[in-house]
Amino acid sequence: MNKFGGRQPTGTPSLAWSCVVVIASLLAGASVVHNIFKPNLELPPAERMGETRRSTEEG
Template sequence: MNHKFRGRQPTGTPSLAWSSVVVVASLLAGASVVHNIFKPDLTLPPVDSVDGVKQEQPKKE
């Protein structure tokens, strides 16, 4: 039986690139939903010192 596929081939597993796009999109969508529900405070606290020694800020004139 010499039967060749014409047109589209039968569906199988998607390509690695398409799978990667789907994974990244689903992660971003999940993060968006979680951040819309919980609304976390993502502000960073001010840095007061480096190496435990308080440094003076330069004075603006």
């Protein structure tokens, strides 16, 4: 019998299930944001990156 007369909690979620829910909600939120804002995720060509480094080192 419980000392304080209350019921013990039943059906408490496990840590693994909580992590799955958190990750799924983060991915869903990111998907919504990317569908609204449509960010440009293109990387610049590698040749241009080399030219930029050379011009900044010379100047």
